[in-house]
Amino acid sequence: MKHVRVIALRRGAAAALAAGLLGLAGAAGAxxxxxxxxxxxxxxxxEPAVVRVQGDxxxxxxxxxxxxxxxFDAAVARxxxxxxxxxxxxSGGGDTVEGRHVGRWVRDMALVVEVDVICFSSCADYVFPAGRAPLIRANAFVGWHGNERQFDVLAARxxxxxxxxxAAVVPADVSPGPRAAFVQEALRSIAVTRKDxxxxxxxxxxxxxxxVCGVGDVLERRPGCTGQQG
Incomplete structure (x- = not known):
């Protein structure tokens, strides 16, 4: 389809992990x-998504x-x-585990996946590639900015x-105890989700x-992308 834009945006998911600690970091300027x-x-x-079945x-x-x-499960139960x-x-994306939940259903049903407007992040990682055929409507886009393995890539870089x-994504004013607890919990979570x-x-x-293309060295070798990490 014409006018298709497949993009890798600059935002790293490290920021998403750090966002969970904003409450621990104390009040900040709006x-x-x-x-x-x-x-x-x-x-x-x-939130939640609107899901309906119409025809096929x-x-x-x-x-x-x-x-x-x-x-989703309620809509497709029968x-x-x-x-x-x-x-x-x-979809603008969201939880990686839930993205794979929908992706597995799409895979098992052998569906065509057709993107209307946007399929970003977890949608692009797990739902879009799960279909037997992916389609992108005119002027819609699919965008990647990393996946479960991206912290390995960023660490290697x-x-x-x-x-x-x-630890580097935790706000600097978080005390050592909560910082260490966050890192250990993140490591445990990543080990499980990366395997899944x-x-x-x-x-x-x-x-x-x-x-993972949005965070790897391949991105930096593209014109105008030096220094970008997703």
Whole structure:
């Protein structure tokens, strides 16, 4: 389809992990009010997602999360293989585990995945490649900025351990105890999710190079991308 834009954005998911510690970091100055997003992008961030079955198509609009998975499971509970032929999705991404939950269902149902407006982050990592055929509508885009393995890539780039890489994303004013607890919990979580992700990609016959492309050295070799990490 024409006018397709497949992009790797600059934002690293390290910031997402650090965001969970903002409460521990103490009060901070308020950020300037963000610019309003286009309504179609706001719909792609809906929490929980809006999921419906119409004819031979499942329509999924919104975030990937536990609440969205509950809405998804309820909508497709009576759907059997062969009844549905495609998933039309518009999603800004979200939880990686829930992204693989939807991706596994798409894989098992052998659906065409059709992107309407946006499929970013966990949607691009796990739902988009899970279908038997991926389609991107005109003026829609698919965007990657890393996956479960990205902290290994970032640590290797910096020639540090993954533990040190994780510690570096914690706000500087977090005390040593909460900092160490965060790092250890993150290491345990990453070990589990990285294994789950590897098994998921293995079931699709894929490696994760396409998903981690936004944080690796390959990105830096592209014109204008020196110094970028996703």
């Amino acid at each position: 950020d300037p009010a963000p610019k309003p997003r286009p309504p179609e992008i706001e719909r792609a961030r809906a 198509t499942v329509y999924y609009t919104g975030n990937l999360s536990k609440a969205s998975s509950a809405a 759907v059997s293989r062969g009844q549905i032929t495609r998933l039309v999705i518009s 910096a020639d540090v351990s993954v533990e040190d890489q994780l 992700e590897a098994e998921f990609y293995g079931s699709l016959g894929l490696n994760d190079a396409f998903a």
